[in-house]
Amino acid sequence: xxxxxxxxxxxxxxxxxxxxxxxxxxxxxxxxxxxxxxxxxxxxxxxxxxxxxxxxxxxxxxxxxxxxxxxxxxxxxxxxxxxxxxxxxxxxxxxxxxxxxxxxxxxxxxxxxxxxxxxxxxxxxxxxxxxxxxxxxxxxxxxxxxxxxxxxxxxxxxxxxxxxxxxxxxxxxxxxxxxxxxxxxxxxxxxxxxxxxxxxxxxxxxxxxxxxxxxxxxxxxxxxxxxxxxxxxxxxxxxxxxxxxxxxxxxxxxxxxxxxxxxxxxxxxxxxxxxxxxxxxxxxxxxxxxxxxxxxxxxxxxxxxxxxxxxxxxxxxxxxxxxxxxxxxxxxxxxxxxxxxxxxxxxxxxxxxxxxxxxxxxxxxxxxxxxxxxxxxxxxxxxxxxxxxxxxxxxxxxxxxxxxxxxxxxxxxxxxxxxxxxxxxxxxxxxxxxxxxxxxxxxxxxxxxxxxxxxxxxxxxxxxxxxxxxxxxxxxxxxxxxxxxxxxxxxxxxxxxxxxxxxxxxxxxxxxxxxxxxxxxxxxxxxxxxxxxxxxxxxxxxxxxxxxxxxxxxxxxxxxxxxxxxxxxxx
Numbered sequence: 001x002x003x004x005x006x007x008x009x010x011x012x013x014x015x016x017x018x019x020x021x022x023x024x025x026x027x028x029x030x031x032x033x034x035x036x037x038x039x040x041x042x043x044x045x046x047x048x049x050x051x052x053x054x055x056x057x058x059x060x061x062x063x064x065x066x067x068x069x070x071x072x073x074x075x076x077x078x079x080x081x082x083x084x085x086x087x088x089x090x091x092x093x094x095x096x097x098x099x100x101x102x103x104x105x106x107x108x109x110x111x112x113x114x115x116x117x118x119x120x121x122x123x124x125x126x127x128x129x130x131x132x133x134x135x136x137x138x139x140x141x142x143x144x145x146x147x148x149x150x151x152x153x154x155x156x157x158x159x160x161x162x163x164x165x166x167x168x169x170x171x172x173x174x175x176x177x178x179x180x181x182x183x184x185x186x187x188x189x190x191x192x193x194x195x196x197x198x199x200x201x202x203x204x205x206x207x208x209x210x211x212x213x214x215x216x217x218x219x220x221x222x223x224x225x226x227x228x229x230x231x232x233x234x235x236x237x238x239x240x241x242x243x244x245x246x247x248x249x250x251x252x253x254x255x256x257x258x259x260x261x262x263x264x265x266x267x268x269x270x271x272x273x274x275x276x277x278x279x280x281x282x283x284x285x286x287x288x289x290x291x292x293x294x295x296x297x298x299x300x301x302x303x304x305x306x307x308x309x310x311x312x313x314x315x316x317x318x319x320x321x322x323x324x325x326x327x328x329x330x331x332x333x334x335x336x337x338x339x340x341x342x343x344x345x346x347x348x349x350x351x352x353x354x355x356x357x358x359x360x361x362x363x364x365x366x367x368x369x370x371x372x373x374x375x376x377x378x379x380x381x382x383x384x385x386x387x388x389x390x391x392x393x394x395x396x397x398x399x400x401x402x403x404x405x406x407x408x409x410x411x412x413x414x415x416x417x418x419x420x421x422x423x424x425x426x427x428x429x430x431x432x433x434x435x436x437x438x439x440x441x442x443x444x445x446x447x448x449x450x451x452x453x454x455x456x457x458x459x460x461x462x463x464x465x466x467x468x469x470x471x472x473x474x475x476x477x478x479x480x481x482x483x484x485x486x487x488x489x490x491x492x493x494x495x496x497x498x499x500x501x502x503x504x505x506x507x508x509x510x511x512x513x514x515x516x517x518x519x520x521x522x523x524x525x526x527x528x529x530x531x532x533x534x535x536x537x538x539x540x541x542x543x544x545x546x547x548x549x550x551x552x553x554x555x556x557x558x559x560x561x562x563x564x565x566x567x568x569x570x571x
Contacts, residue, residue, distance in 0.1 A: 010138040011145045011176050011272040014166045016213075018154045018183035018202030023219050024255075025149050025182045026079030028246065030086035031255040032180070033147040035265040037087060038256075038279035045083040045095060045147040046137050047076070048130065050158035052100035057458075057496075060307075066320040066377075069494045069548045070096075073461030078320045079149060085324065085551050086256070094137045099158065102129050122161060130165035145272075154181070155205045167210045178271050181206060181213040182246070185220040185228065194220055196231045203236040212237065214271055215264065217244045242267065251291050253552055256284065287331075287552055295336035299371035299570045301326065301563075302340045304347065304390040306383035322376050322404070325550035329559035335567050342367060344375075344383030344390070351389055363393050372400040372538075372566030375407030377496070377545070381430040388414045395531070400538035400565040402558070405497050408529060408541030409439045412501055412509075419512050429499050440502045442523070459495045463520055463544070465527040467491055471517035472540060472561075473528045480557035490521065493544025500543070501526035518542075538565035 015029040029045055037043040053059060056067035057075030068081035072092035080096050083089075106129055110120045138146045150166070152159040170177040183199040199218065206213060216232055218224050224245040233240040244264050246255065259265065260279060269276045307318035323339065330337040347366050354362035367373070373394040375387045387407065391414035394401035403411040409427055416425035416438045424431075427439035467474045467489045477483055477491050484490050503524070506516060513535055518528035531539035542558065550556040 008142075008144075009173075009176055010135070010143060011274065012134065012138075012148060012169060012173070012178075013145060013268065013272075014148045014150060014177070014179045016150045016154055016163070016166075016179065016181050016206070017152070018181055018205070019186075019198045020184050021153050023153075023182055023184050024246070024252075026077075026082045027086075027252045027255055028180070028182045028217055028259075029079075029147045029149040030082045031259055032264070032268065033083065033145070034086040034256050034284075035260055035279050036145050036268070038281055038284070039265060039269070039277040041144040041274070041277075042142065043087070043145045043147065044089075044137055044141055044143045045087070045091070045149065046134060047079045047083075047096055047149045047151065048159075048162050049077055049096070049098040049151040050156065051098055052103065053098055054100045054104065055096075055098065066318055066322075067496075068321060069460070069496045069545060071462040071494060075460070075496065077151075081321055081324070081548065082252075086253075088551055088553065094133075094140060097130075097133055099161075102126060102133075102161075105129055123164060124168075126161045127165040127168055130162060131169055134165075134169070144274075154202050154209075160209070163206070163209045163211060170211070175273055178214040178268065179206075179211055180215045180217060182217045182219060185218045185224065187221050194222075194224065194228050196228055196235070199232065200235045207237075214238075215242050215244055215267070217246050217259075217264075219246050221248050223247050251288070253284075253288060253291065257281065257288065283553065290331045290334070293334065295330075296334045297567050297570070298336040298338065299563075299567050300338045300340055300368075301372045301374060301566060302342050302367055302370040302390075304342045304344050304367070304373060304375050304387055306344045306378050306387075319376055321545070321547040321550075322374070325547040325556055325559045326563070328550045328552055328555035329563050331552075332555045332560065333563055333567070335563060337563060340368065340370060342390070344378075344386030347386030347389050348383060349386075351386070363389060367393055369397075370399065370566075371570035372402070372562060374402045374404065374562075375410060376404045376547075378406040379429075384410060384427075384430055388417070392418055395536065395539060398537055398569070400562060400569055401536075401540070402538075402562045403529075403541030404547065405495075405543060405545060408543050409499060409501070411539075411541045412438050412529060415509065415512075415514055416505075419514075420508060427499055436505070438502050438505050439499050441498060442500050442525070458498045459500075461494060462492045463495050463522070463527075464490050464492050465518040465520050465544075467518045467528070468516070471515055471528075472530050472533065472538070473517035476557045476561050480560070482557055491518070493527070493542065493546055494548045495544050497543065501529070537569050538562060 015025055017023050017025040033043045033045045055075040056077050066078050067075045068078045070092045071090050074093040076096040080091050106125050150162045183202050185194045187194045229240040229243045232243040244262050266276050350362045387410045391411040413425050416422045422436040424434050425436040425438050426434040428437045484492050515530045516526045517530050520527050527543050529541045546556040546558045
């Protein structure tokens with residue numbers, strides 16, 4: 001008698017995009033995964049990127065947004081951060097795939113003779129590897145459902161193998177796979193009505209690849225009317241009730257509620273032959289109430305960075321995780337935070353041109369008098385002097401300061417120049433010949449740099465640190481119960497950098513009121529620096545990246561306390 005197959009039938013949801021890039025596939029995929037998880041299903045998400053890079057770590061943030069850093073060291077697309085924020089889970093390398101990874105894996109297998117002498121072609125070997133990675137994620141985590149976001153836009157040559165993999169998986173797993181197409185419905189001002197033709201052509205492109213979408217999610221300025229739904233149904237070969245409206249909203253965190261109100265979650269369960277269960281959304285709705293509520297105070301935070309500009313436009317995505325972390329903390333505290341984007345290069349230029357007696361005025365004209373100053377992640381010499389000036393300005397004017405990674409390193413340089421009077425103090429990244437290399441490469445990183453090994457060679461992912469009692473950092477981690485081992489004072493943050501505080505100078509700094517409040521368990525590297533409360537209301541720099549761990553329902557304590565201090569000192 002044949003044995004019955006008891007293997008769990010995993011369900012797969014492909015999410016593709018049409019008409020334009022940046023339409024919101026990531027937030028849509030995350031919102032759908034969130035709704036199913038809230039209904040009690042085990043859900044994970046995976047993003048397939050088009051580029052040939054092996055990860056997002058070597059990509060300029062202006063080109064593709066802020067790379068998102070995971071606990072396991074994966075440098076991923078920022079959509080992985082969106083998944084973490086909606087699902088509340090920590091994701092990693094199994095959730096992020098690039099076309100470069102796929103090609104490399106197939107070529108490596110061919111070199112190892114794993115294809116037994118076959119002529120290795122794109123189909124089936126590329127598509128098989130794509131499907132293998134999807135199924136690996138599903139079975140490794142014993143998921144009920146996997147949400148699969150296809151990078152790019154339907155019709156691009158770079159992602160055609162992803163769509164072919166979707167078609168093959170659908171064919172081989174009838175009843176277990178659906179395809180959701182997120183598309184753009186523009187409303188040209190000279191016409192005044194939404195136009196569905198671009199979306200119709202996008203769906204026709206899908207049809208030409210053998211894919212019929214089960215749902216269309218229409219991104220538009222306002223909710224779709226019935227006429228537009230009927231047009232979609234007629235020309236896209238589907239039911240009007242399977243056309244879901246996703247209008248512009250005040251917050252992306254409203255998307256799950258909007259989709260659920262149109263019963264998308266119930267319809268997905270029905271199409272996938274899953275028991276229909278209602279998602280539990282009370283906690284999420286409570287969070288949204290905080291987002292929309294009237295704020296008790298309004299403050300300005302200056303972000304002194306170098307990745308804001310792209311042509312004639314300003315780009316928020318370069319610091320996406322940072323802005324999200326600020327939002328999470330400010331909503332939790334009931335404080336309206338307005339961010340002022342300040343070009344570090346502009347500070348640098350204006351300060352250099354100003355006469356000696358006008359330099360402070362030049363800084364004030366650009367930075368102003370914000371409630372707080374943040375200097376975020378960065379690389380290289382461009383704009384560095386402007387960031388150093390901002391760190392000094394915050395210290396001298398007693399403005400709450402938060403330095404993140406590069407911002408921590410540059411605040412060290414500012415202290416060395418201003419307090420220790422080492423005017424040439426610098427990081428060897430920008431000045432290899434400095435006589436006071438207060439920030440430098442540790443030996444392991446020197447070897448990588450000699451070989452021009454840049455990708456994936458930094459201190460990446462979660463690193464444990466021991467926090468010193470009696471410091472502001474210890475007080476923050478203790479207040480929010482964020483220690484992973486309180487008895488040992490251990491905490492963990494995500495890292496993404498090569499250069500470190502030079503321990504040879506520790507005594508010089510500490511003898512002059514500088515506090516190293518946390519050091520890594522491994523290699524004893526400086527992780528958090530600060531000024532004592534007696535010297536400054538809030539001055540803290542962290543080599544780690546708390547912004548990558550912040551979530552809507554659980555803001556990171558460092559941001560909570562920085563914004564609280566900024567609101568308290570705001571005049």
